[in-house]
Amino acid sequence: MAATAITINPLLDTLGPQDGVEIVTKQSPTPQAREKDNVPSRTLLAEQADIKRTVGKIALLYALGFAVAVSHHCFNLNLDGRAPLSQSFTLQVGLVFAFLVRAFVAGATGTALLQIAWRRVKKRAFTLYGIDGIFTITKDLTPFFLLELWERATLICILSIGIWVMPLASIVPPSTLVIEPGVYETTSLCEVSSLNFGALPEYGSQRLGRLADDYYSADSRKGAYSAGPSTILRKLGTNVAVGGRILGMPSPCNTNCSYTVNFNGPALKCTDEDWKSQDAPWDPLEIFRFSHHYNSSVSSNGDLWTVYANPKKEERRYSESGVPLRPYLYIEAPERKEYYIKCFKCSLYNATYNVDIDFTNGVETVTYELSKVAKFIPIIPDLESSLPNYEQLAYFAYNHYFTGNEGPFVGEIFEYGGISMRGVRFNTDIIFTNLVTPWITLSQDFRNSTQNFPMDNLREGFEELSHNLTISLLSRSDLIVSSKIMTTCTSLSYRNVYRYRSTQLYVSYGPLMVFSMVVIVLGLRATLKNGDICQWGFSQIMLTTRNPSLDEMGKGSCFGVVHSGSDLQKHRLKFGELRCNVESTIRHAAFGLEDEVVDLSAERMYA
Template sequence: MQFEDIPMGYQSPVTSSHSIFSPRDRFQYSRTDSRANLLNTPSTVWRSPRTPPPYSGVISSPRKWWHWRPTWFMYLSFLFGVACAIGHHVFYASLNGKPAVDQLAMLRYGTVISFAAKAGLVAAVVIAFKQRIWVTVRSKFLSLAVLDSLFAAAEDASALLNIEIYKQAKIAMLLAAFVWLTPILIILTSNTLTMELALSIENTTCSGIRTLNFTKDELEEWRNPTKSDNLYGLSMSIWNTTASDITSPDWFDYYTSPSNPLIRVATNAAFMGQAVSKSGINIDICSSGWNCTYTINFTAPAYKCSELASGVGSEVKTLENQKPPDGFSTKLLVPEGDYSYYAYASGGEYSTQQMKDTNPGGIPTMEPPFPEALGAFRTEPVIWIGYSVKTNPNEVAPLNRSMPGWSDAFIPKVIGCEHYETDYTVMFNLTSGQQVTKVTERKFQRRIIDTTWIQGTDANDGTNDNTTARPKSNYIYPRNVRQYRRVAAFHAIGSQLRGFLNGTMNSAQLNNPIGNTKADQTKLLNPRNDYFAFPTLADLVQELYEDMILSLFSNRQFLSVVWAAKSDVMSGTGAGDESTKYPCVRSRLENRYNYHSRDLWIVYSIAIFLAAAGVGSGTLAILENEGVLRSTRFSSIVAATRGPALEKLGWVGEDRGNLPRDIKNLKVGYGIVHRMSGLEVLQEDTQYPERRVWDGGDVHYGFGLEGDVQQRNEGS
């Protein structure tokens, strides 16, 4: 941007020399010589009263406010920088909390905006800096070395090493320091957008969720099995029949044993100590990369356990109407007895062989009519468990009863568990391919078979189980097909639990316990504590049974595994679709943008405040220059230094690339420059007797040595 070389529209008829001084400079200078014959013009000061030159100046009309003014660029640059800072905030705020997709691109965009903000603020301050330069050189004489550093301070870092410049041009150097420090703005603001691991949670639906519905076992006809995904549905039970002709009036099917798929699933659950899940269940239900939770409700069997005795010599209570087995008491358990674990879970068990005689084809040879109670479910075995816990489990117990402290080292306990039909509410949590289940609610509805087992009474019903139960009216008979099949399914599942619980653990010698039970393969007995049962055995028995039931989901061929959204449809092994979507909560850890708005605005606020102060300083400098925007372009420097005012200096030293040191230390200033010319001295000018006029008759403004230049002394 060029200087206003010929202010206010006036032009000298003698020369066309340019001036760097503003109209006010010239006007003020003309006022200092009150005895001179001055024209009423701010352009030229005439010293000779003899031949005042004529002027033919043309006064231009003042520009309207909407016309472009060079000074506006400083303010527009500042406003552009502020707008970019606001845009930076808006951009980062729009990304905050969203998944960090294309992170590199977003950071680059933010850096570009930050750079634009920095460029706008720096451009405004650079303009202000240049104005302060001219205010300084108009009011102070500075050495050439200081002038070199001052004019180069905003673009040459080595110029900042001149200590004297900080003493002579404090404000200008503060503005230059701002220019050099603003790259920090880009670094600090770019770091306000980070990527952090965050838990993304969404309430949605999942299409692969299943539940249990044992009605499917009630309705299944094993002679014509249900197929899904070209695979046969699996029952919980294996069946036998009284005749090959299903039209015979004496025909009916009756329960034989648990099915092999059920045995396999229950065994896996017992050994693993948790519910078994299907491989890849996370992807099937939650989709790839997601975890999910969901809650289902279903009706299934459960064992309800209660504590019946605790302590040496305590009497075992009855369980509902069930009396404990004969001879079952705490006397069997240490410290009085030899057992740390004693379980009786087969009283009243269903016989696997209802008819003794069969032909080679496996068909019963007993002639009809068949006994009324053939295949009937009379009772569900009650689980009776006696176990001992150590009084001080963290201390070493006596190894046998011959050692001191044996009688006080153990507490015998007895629990009893009955089989109930139960309403479950279960929460499934599928995380990182692992399934965690939690029964959040368990409502016991009714006993599977509401009878009481009568010990010591023989049954004459044609079966070999010799089980007697009352009342007989509550027996479940095979001809009551749906109820019978449902009870058969529950009985088959319960038999798997009872098979693991039954038996004993002889701990007469703690260092050599002898097990006669599968319970030591489950989570019920603690191998770190000499295979003593955990104190919370009653809860653990219920949990173990629930693990077996929930493990049914690992084999989707089971008839009773159905869609949670369509509980009347067997799910099979296939994936779900829109019709099987069921509420779930999906979650995953993902990189999300985290915008630190406070940090960004701290940085921008400081930068904007300093830039605003710089713009204010530049505004004052422009006002001191009567609204003229000055620059440091080549043409402007040439206009300020032309003429012979500095020619008397020896500019060339031994090293032609650098000024001699004595030249660098000379004081130079900017103002009205005078030259000794041979013309007379204006005797009437007593204020500036050293002043001489130029040959052309006009006053010249430029750089000159101290004593050759008249300045305005208004500070820096």
């Protein structure tokens, strides 16, 4: 069906009214004509290819950024703990990694943000300055001061702030691999001191060893003769008791090393006893006692009673007439609170010592643990035999060890009247040990003075003292029980190494990758809704059709500078379909005034 159109030619306005009107009759376009107006299918394919290329570009850039970030992590992880090459080398490599991560991720994020901006100018109208600001806000800070952008493109402003702070993510990563002093462990076999109480000496005129400093005679008429503990052992016992610690020993490796040694040795185990139930003082099977107040069914025997009640080193000798078999140690001490006499008995035990010795900068630290603790029950020595067996020798070694503890404990702590205390004895050896430490509180009235003793853990103190003495025997290499064994020593050395601060790398790259992913997701969503790609190249600007009304308002601005008197500054512009050629299947898309354009349709083709 034919259509009639009226065309008014403005050039004929000077003619008459009839002459200025031209009646034109046009036929409606046939299907064949419409087919000619259609854009070839290759144009659709080209646009789809552009979308795919842009999406692929975004994905590729993000994947490259992520891969470089992982490579930076692997590089640092590989050097962590190794000897440093050069601090400047690792810093330069870190700068390269950080630059590439930021460049790739920023490229993907910027491309995605451009699609979001393109979607916004299609949906809403902006002034010319607003449109310029949307597409330059990631390169220029000035658009942030445009209120129009914060009102009509808030999301773009917020995302652009993230684009601006992205370079901060490349500051910390180069310094995540630093050089610090490191500790290295090396293990090797080394010779260390140990104890062997079962060692058999050369029999005859040779002495048993420095542990006892006595000898065993081959004369069967005298049998096994013991002169008591040696001077060395007495000194060791005194030093341990007064110092309250294990005596030091030299390091077998260097100033920073550690090792473990295991051996069997004597130990005391103390239990509470009734102070009235002590054995008779003349029982030849007792090794010695320590107690001032003694209550027994056996009557006192003058000075001899005092000797046993307050033993002295030079009076404790054993001969063939009586060999002590039950090594007990009785100790009486006042309780802290009630101040009544308390007695406990310490017995000799055999135990396995597991000793850990550590040297740190030459300072020795010893920790130990006892296992397989068993009461020591020696075999009665054969006094008629000319050759003591292993058990006899071990027994005498234990015996001398035990009596070597006697010296520091000779003397009383208190003076008693009956079973009550009268005062402190400050002239006795035991006062100078670390087991008891008296203190006196004096007042102007001497009768109101008080005195106290911290003895709550005295029983445990005796047990620990015996352990310390046994381990301290390792400090002397001239004892018969001393031996050398090979064990594993762990040595520590200090040198500079690389240290990887992975947390700082995660904190730097993590937010960058998450923010970029958010922008990319929003950008892909905008791309799907746009139906096309925003590429601000010269060819796209050249091929974009002009709007006649904008041509009129943009006179004098052909070089891109908006004239100060131009109406372009007063109107909002929007990109959309121009309202012309309504009958054509190919529509015109361009920037125009709000009332000149409508939203683009994904089902139509635009020239």
